[in-house]
Amino acid sequence: MAAPGKLTEVTSEPHRDDAVAPAEPDGRAADAPRQARSPRSTLTWVTGAALALAAAFAAWSAWSWHAAATAPASTGGATRDEAVAAGRTLIATVTTFDPQQRDQDLAHWRDATTGALQVSLASTAPPSGPATTGHVLDAGLSDLNAEAGTAKLLASVEIAVTKDGAAQPARRTRLSATMTRTASGWKLSSLDQLGVAGS
Structure with a gap:
């Protein structure tokens, strides 16, 4: 008991409204709200994903272009170019004729044609007259x-x-021409005139 006449000093913990709640095992306060992802981190993630997709698309585009360029379709393009180049030469040959060099030019005509055209074209060569030179x-x-x-x-x-x-x-x-590919290359197999005009 306390001695008479003396007041007992009572010490008590002052009440604090901002007392920290006990921490959970992971170090977070039990009643502390979970932190949301900041807008800056979200933007960084979206930007990174977009860059990755762009790089993947660029790689896919490069591969697709290479595949298309080396596909069998490109062979058809090469064949077309070859046929056009051959056709230009063949038509220039059969529209060029000099009666003074009849045998030589008829030989060129035979080399440029095949089938029935090879036979019929020779019969159209005039024995005399002007010389012609064809330019396609x-x-x-x-x-x-x-x-x-x-x-x-x-x-x-x-x-x-x-x-x-x-x-x-x-x-x-x-001129409208039909060409046939032979063992020695493209040859004219038919030739039709669509129209003639002066210079």
Whole structure:
């Protein structure tokens, strides 16, 4: 008991409203709210994902382009270019003729043709008259069957004419040709004239 006349000093813990709640095992306060992801971290994550997708798309595009360039379809393009180049040469050959060099030019015509055209074209060569020189202005395929080895060509041709050593008005004509691929390359198998005009 306390001695009479003396007050007992009572010490008590002052009440604090901001007392810290007991911590959970993971170090967080029991009643502390979980922290949400900050807007900055979210933006960083989205940006990184977008860059990764862009890199993947670029890699896929490069692979697709390479695959298309080396696919069998490109072989068809090469065949088309080859047929057009051959057709231009063949048509220039059969529209060039000099009666003074009849045998030589007829031999060139035979080399440029095949089938019935090879036979019939020789009968159209005049024994005399002006010399002609064909220049193909433009040419393109209207049809190509690479497997069958056939093609149809349309060509615009300018034919220079020389008579007795003097140049004559040039003629322009449009030709439709069928070509057949043989063991020695493309040959003309038919030839039709679509129109003739002066210079």
